[in-house]
Amino acid sequence: MQLRYQYRVYPTPRQQDMLARSFGCARVVFNDALRARQDAFTAGMKISDTEVQKQVVTEAKKAPERVWLAEVASVVLVQACQDARRAYRNWVDSMSGKRKGRKVGAPRFRSRTDNRQALRLTRNGFSIRRNRKLYVAKVGELKVAWSRDLPSVPSSVTIIKDSAGRYFASFVVEVDQAPLPEVDSEVGIDLGLTTFAVLSDGKVIDSPRFLRRAERTLRKAQQTLSRKEKGSRNRAQARLKVARAHARVADSRRTFAHQQSPAIIRDSQAVFVEDLAVSGLARTRLAKSVHDAGWGMFTRMLEEKAARYGRHFSKVDRWFPSSQLCSACGVVDGPKPLDVREWTCPCGAVHDRDLNAAINILAAGRAERRNACGGTVSPAA
Ligand SMILES: [Zn+2]
Numbered sequence: 001m002q003l004r005y006q007y008r009v010y011p012t013p014r015q016q017d018m019l020a021r022s023f024g025c026a027r028v029v030f031n032d033a034l035r036a037r038q039d040a041f042t043a044g045m046k047i048s049d050t051e052v053q054k055q056v057v058t059e060a061k062k063a064p065e066r067v068w069l070a071e072v073a074s075v076v077l078v079q080a081c082q083d084a085r086r087a088y089r090n091w092v093d094s095m096s097g098k099r100k101g102r103k104v105g106a107p108r109f110r111s112r113t114d115n116r117q118a119l120r121l122t123r124n125g126f127s128i129r130r131n132r133k134l135y136v137a138k139v140g141e142l143k144v145a146w147s148r149d150l151p152s153v154p155s156s157v158t159i160i161k162d163s164a165g166r167y168f169a170s171f172v173v174e175v176d177q178a179p180l181p182e183v184d185s186e187v188g189i190d191l192g193l194t195t196f197a198v199l200s201d202g203k204v205i206d207s208p209r210f211l212r213r214a215e216r217t218l219r220k221a222q223q224t225l226s227r228k229e230k231g232s233r234n235r236a237q238a239r240l241k242v243a244r245a246h247a248r249v250a251d252s253r254r255t256f257a258h259q260q261s262p263a264i265i266r267d268s269q270a271v272f273v274e275d276l277a278v279s280g281l282a283r284t285r286l287a288k289s290v291h292d293a294g295w296g297m298f299t300r301m302l303e304e305k306a307a308r309y310g311r312h313f314s315k316v317d318r319w320f321p322s323s324q325l326c327s328a329c330g331v332v333d334g335p336k337p338l339d340v341r342e343w344t345c346p347c348g349a350v351h352d353r354d355l356n357a358a359i360n361i362l363a364a365g366r367a368e369r370r371n372a373c374g375g376t377v378s379p380a381a
Helices: 013-042 049-058 064-071 074-096 209-227 233-267 285-309 353-372
Strands: 002-010 117-122 126-128 134-136 140-145 156-161 167-174 186-191 197-199 270-274 312-316 342-344 350-352
Touching (some): 013 049, 013 074, 013 117, 013 140, 013 156, 049 074, 074 117, 134 156, 140 167, 186 233, 186 353, 197 353, 233 285, 270 285, 270 353, 312 353, 350 353
Parallel strands (some): 186 270, 270 312
Antiparallel strands (some): 002 140, 002 167, 117 156, 126 134, 156 167, 186 197, 342 350
């Protein structure tokens, strides 16, 4: 299977300048290629992939208003052209139903003000040198912080500049992954408000201090930004601070998810989580957005690792009130204020609010999975 391995890179000022040009050219070619396809479509004409590439790369280089395209590596331009092709294809196939899964929207034109600038290179545009530096065509040898070893020779690399001004190299590598030995246990996970998550086996995952601290810094930076006058220099600085705080929060979330997810995947054959899109937890908007983003990173990683190690993962549509439903007898005992951590059901069962919810999520996940596996699903009648 294909995995991504991402590392921080540190280009010199000259390399940064060259990268900026390459990002710009990749963006222009991507947009030109997209426009060429759209124009052909509007005119009711077919345009071949080679024709698009000839038009937006080969021919464009000769045009006075695009002559600067020749300054950057042509492999970058060809890749940008390919990326546009794929984005367009995915959209068309999604509309026609040829592509399964979630609907893909119309490809978006890229802008110089996008938070993320990127370019992609295949084997002929990069290599890893003996001195452990990453050679990028026309840019030179980039210094890489190798935080872990690459498991195999990468087939492509994406060079990214994020909104905080940091650079990354994201490699695509092929990895042989044997599934983990099967285990009997399955687990349901409830997103907590006081704690990060509670597992149906009783395990509690607390929010780590480093993550809470990063989130607090982000909130403060956002408040400061909102008080700055529009267009002022202070505002530009405050915005950069917000971007940096955002980046730190994202890093902390990733670290935390990397720490917590392996044990869950190792110990459970199936992992069920609530589908946040339908859970109606009473939360303020700010708390909700911060919380949901952390939860999203965590569940994405669980999903990824489950696929990698042969485990089942699914989201449960939480149409039932999981914290009001007694996991012992099935009675719905009515809503409870958030500060009620423990309650006693008329049947005599004493419940921890979050643990009870996690057990209900596990039960619902199992039921949905049985249905999906060919069991009879009773029609609405
Ligand atoms: Zn009960």
